[in-house]
Amino acid sequence: MKKITILLFCFLSFLGFSQSxxxxxxxxxxxxxxxxTLNNATSKVTLVLKGPSDRWFGLGLGISSGFNMSAGDALxxxxxxTDRNFVGFQAPINDTQDWTTMSNSxxxxxxxxxxxxxxxTSDGANDLQMPYASTSSIRLSWTRSNAASNSLSSNHLVGFATGTFTDVLSVQDFSLNASSIYPNPSSGEFYIKTKTNLSRxxxxxxxxxxxxxxxxxxxSREVKVEVNGIQSGVYFLELQNDSEKSWKKVIFN
Structure with a gap:
């Protein structure tokens, strides 16, 4: 079972890195x-929302200037x-709570x-759906109280904005996943070059x-590896440091 698990993990790793x-x-x-931030591996969206601590504020998702207030996703x-929906011109009504608060400071x-x-989400009629492959931008409306108050009222500011999604590369670029193996194929002697520390x-x-x-x-960030007398074939390298692991494939000929 351990061998099967190792091989399965290697195979999944070679299919590609998790995307966000x-x-x-x-x-x-x-x-x-x-x-x-959209995460293709976990099928989750993370929203970091900042607003004034002394009054209520809100965010409309998938909404642009001139929108019809008879429907719409809102926080x-x-x-x-509270997870809400726009209904007419009254304060947005409560909806199924799909968002989990990870932190509040x-x-x-x-x-x-x-x-x-x-x-x-399952209540798709009320929530903005954000499938990873097809979501390239998001339209937003925002609102907050004009004065210090936690009671929702018509005394508020409102505006609109648009965000465009771009691939997250910086974390992968400087992780063990970005390591290179050369020469590959190898006769049993090769180098591993990383952009972060490598310990094992x-x-x-x-x-x-x-x-x-x-x-x-x-x-070190560059390591010479010698494996003497090894049979020809495909082998897998498990790269480790104190905080992560990564798998690479090397061919011996």
Missing amino acids: KTTGVINLNANMTANF VYSTSL IASGIRTLTLERNLT VNVYNQTGGLVKTIIVAAD
């Missing part, structure tokens, strides 16, 4: 911002977060909410058997 894309910080007004924070008069939801290398054959372990001195 983000809007980056979208400035709504002087004290409100939103940042959406409102007063004394707590206040600093220098600004509340920061980190929220998470599935990319697509395990070499496995195709059946999951451990062939060799290399302890890397001083967390």
Whole structure:
């Protein structure tokens, strides 16, 4: 079972890295911002929403200037977060709570909410659906009270914004996933070059058997590996440091 698990993990790793894309910080007004990140691996969307800590504020999803207020997805924070929908010109009514509050903090008069939801939800008629492959941008409306108050009222500001999603590359670029193996194919001697620290290398054959372990001195970023007398074929390298693991394939000829 252990060998099967190792091989399955290797196979999935070679299919591609987990994907994510983000809007980056979208400035709504002087004290409100939103940042959406879509994660293809977890099928989750993370929203970091910032607003004033002394009054209610809200965010409309998938909504642009001139929208019809008879329907629409909305989030409102007063004394707590509520998932809502626009209905006519009254205050948005409560909807099924699809967002999970991961954190809620206040600093220098600004509340920061980190929220998470599935990319697509079962109550699709009420929620903006964000399938990873087809979501390239998001239209937003925002609102907040004109005065310090947690009671929703018509005394508020409103505006509109649009965010564009771009692929998240920086984390992968400087992780063990970005490591390179050369020469590959190899005769049994090759180098591993990384963009982060490398502390250990395990070499496995195709059946999951451990062939060799290399302890890397001083967390080097370039390591020479020699595996003498090895049979020709495909092997898998498990790269490790203190915080992550990555798998690479090497061919010996």
